Amino acid sequence: MLDLLWLIPALPLAGFLVLLFAGEKLGKSGVAWVGAGSVGISALIAGLLKWTFLTSPPEGHHFTQALWTWLDVGAFKPEIALYLDPLSLVMTLVVTGVGFLIHLYSVGYMHDDEDYSRFFACMNLFVFAMLILVLADNLLLLYVGWEGVGLCSYLLIGFWYKDPANCKAAQKAFIVTRVGDTAMALGFFLLVTQLGTLQVQDLLERAATRWEPGSGMALATALLLLGGAVGKSGQLPLQTWLPDAMAGPTPVSALIHAATMVTAGVYLIARTYVIYTLAPAAMAAVAVVGALTLLIAGLAAFAQSDIKRVLAYSTISQIGYMFLALGVGAWSAAMFHFMTHAFFKALLFLAAGSVIYALHHEQNIFKMGGIRKQLPLTYRTFLIGASSLAAIPFITSGFYSKDAILYQAFTSEHGHFLLWLAGALGALMTSAYTFRMVFIAFFGEPKTHVHHKPGWVMNFPLLALAFLSTVGGFIELPHFMGHAQFFADFMAPSFAHAAGHAAEAHHGAGLEIGLMVVAMALGLGGIAAAYVLFLAKPEIIEEKMKSEGNRKLHAFLFSGLGFDKLYDTLFVNPYCWIARVNKRDIVDLGYSFLAAVGMLVHFLLGLTVTGRVRWYAAGIAAGCLILMSVMVFT
């Protein structure tokens, strides 16, 4: 059964190739069958493998399928090989499962687009690359997937390429993430040089035996890899590309920029967790990056008026939670939040997509209003997603995953009160901006007419994801609530080297309940605040916006706290400026000067060719005189 593993990435690849070469001839339904079908079958196989893992797990809870040797230089011998363990299995399930639902949704959403087959070709290529990323047995192969998803992200953000703004957003995404990727590549060079391999399991073993805890090498490697992770996952300081990435079609935002690709950084850190445990300073850096990002993105989300940008900032913020979890060593909690987030964020994007579809490409929440009554199913599913994002207690999956992170941020040996505080404040902001969006877009008076209602291909994925967003959390319950740990137990073999899980038990249920109550109060308080400010008494905000200072503050938050402007001033503008002034290549000017001197000498010597014998005779005489004087005087 496990031997079917290679088919999981191979099917979407085959789908991509079919669509690339024959997409135009297949017709729309053919394209839809190939595009969604290939991912669907992959999801089924992934489900089968999950079943195998649960019923008769392979020895050591991992399975490697080597396909061929990629390179063999010196002692460095990376293979094209797939590695399946609980961590990569969970990722695979999410990528194929949520991926399939989003493909299905796209069948309806993109139906009227002229580039239907190009869309599905790119989506299939993305799923292939993402699966290579998560299933790679070594970091070099992971990098293939890593850059591959970057390419697909670029292609799909710029899918509607006729609008220069979309092209710009696509380029920005590619270039900014590439900055992080370059740091990550340097980390690879370091690993090859120091440990002689990029095979993940060998790497972790060798790192654990050869590097002392706290060693400089471990720290350098961990920070370089973190560079790649913050780029891909839209974390500080490389988060600026993600809000702009919303230029792509909404299913793209759901799949790539919410559920899967942007969590690649989380996966990378979890995959190489041993290196991080050897570098406590790097762990602290991860946690701080996560905490700062979740706060900054939460603030920016308040000022957005585009429904997709609100969701984009909330994605950045939620991945911040995952980083926070990784940074305090809560590996499986990070992956748990990754999973629930994939469900509810994909749901939110798809539901938002249904609204945008129904309102004929209207994305401004202030122009929506009252959709609650016009699109009841969309409203209910969106509400389920929003509740999960806002971590409404007990009935949503987001509650359980976020609670696990907050608890460990406080109690873990790498934890800190301030980290917990950041997470708790973030919970307040999250529920406030989420319900701001809900109240403004779905309540009040309708402002835009509903053009067409989404059909079942678009509604079914919403229902499926709404179901997952609710029950997905029940597999991991807090200690005092029956202490179910199906997820953590399943993940445990992937984090076998990690110590510190046992430490949790020392804290009593009292602390756990106390922390939870505070977080719950903050979360519900956020909703209440949103209700008052955006539904019950909107005049408070209107009054506040009259002052100049508040308007400036709003503009500052709206711009994502000015990072774009900063980077433009520091990097983009100088680069473009040099390119502009040096277009003619200053080095070439040097040679042109040389050539000009040659021409000048040519001209001057040419003047001596007068054709008069007198001149020539005088020249000869002068020459002789000089020669003779030289001979005489030396």
Added chain:
Amino acid sequence: MILVWLILIPLVGGVVAGFVGSRNVSACRWISLVALALDAALAIGMISQHLGGFQYESSKVWFEEFRASWIPVLGISVHLGLDGLSSLMVLLTLFLGIIGVGASWSEIQERAGFFHFNFLWIIAGVLGVFLALDLFLFFFFWEIMLVPMYFLIGIWGHENRQYAAVKFFIFTQASGLLMLLSILALVFVHRAGTGTLTFDYSELLGTQMLPAVATWIMLGFFIAFTVKLPAFPFHPWLPDAHTEAPTAGSIVLAGILLKTGAYGLLRFTVPLFPEAARSFAPVAMTLGVIGIIYAALMAFSQSDLKRLVAYTSVSHMGFVLLGIYSFNEFALQGVVMQMICHGLSAGAQFMLVGALYERIHTRDMGKMGGLWTTAPAFGVAGMFFAMASLGLPGLGNFIAEFLILVGSFQASVPATTIAALGLVGATVYSLWFMRGAFFGPNERGWTIVDLNARELVLIAAFVIGLVWLGVYPQPVLNAVAPVVQSLEKMTQPVTAALLRS
């Protein structure tokens, strides 16, 4: 003898094509194609005997060798040899030669006979360069490939062709002169030491000389080859030559002629003067790194598509220079990969730009945009090669740059760190290329014919090559492993000596 045939076939084919061309243009194209295909078949047949499996005889340095007396008084002979490195270069040359003929099929209408004569003689000259094991003979072939190239640019080039042709000629001639002086100096130093006058490569290897002398002679070779490569600051001839040359000219220029510079460094500069090369490494690596970054920036600043691609070549060749002077197996393997993969990716980009020029008669990106809509196959191909150029993993160029940087990391961390920024620069210029030509609004309302069957076949050949090199590069790595290992060994004792002193 088979090595002589390799060179003779294009020489003769060129003459025949030249004569036929004045009467029957189509026949002259077919003759050129057949001559090159025949040559390629010959080369593949011979090389596959040696590189068929993973293992081959390691006792023999040269797979094939040919030696005949030429000017015995001066110790000059026709000495040809083929090893793993030259095998790959020969295959690349013939592959791009065939592509070049194919790419000129509809572009070259005037004086087609003389065009194909020149083109085939360039190929013959380059093959000679890759096979010659006598320094005089090497110089002879080095010059042979320049003159027809000069004609190619000067006659069939674009608007500013005279300037570009003269510039190309002066740069390469001046540097060729330096090389000739260095060759003569080396030969005389060798005679002073051993009493025999010889131009033979294998005898000149290991010539004993004072470090200062070695440095000066090495510099002559180094400059000659880095002008050709080209490395910063010797690159300004390249953008002009590339831009003005006809498509086939650009393809062989980027694909093969630049590689003769890298080949020269690997074959001559380093083995003949290992210690001088070693102590010169910091300078060479610095030049390589500057080239990578500077040319990536320059490529971004261009609006002419051909100039853009030309500068990307300079940037990629910076990696070659950096890799060669890192002196370890990783980097050197990467260098050979880079030579091949850049030959394919840049060759393909020039072909695409040439095909585009045939349709819209401009290379100015300011006048393009939105071409994806009207020519999607063009767009996909452009995207593919732009990605190859920025080093997308899964394609050959990534393996090349990865190996080079892993190797150079072991030689110099700062140099590698800065060079790695070139990956960002490459992203910027590659996306700029795509945005300028294929994305954005189609403001001028272009409607063009998409790639035709002939072009698709040629493009497919490039694509298959790059994907194959990206996912299974081992045959190439195996082929050059002995060469690379001996180069590494050659430069290693010096390190030990340096450490001791």
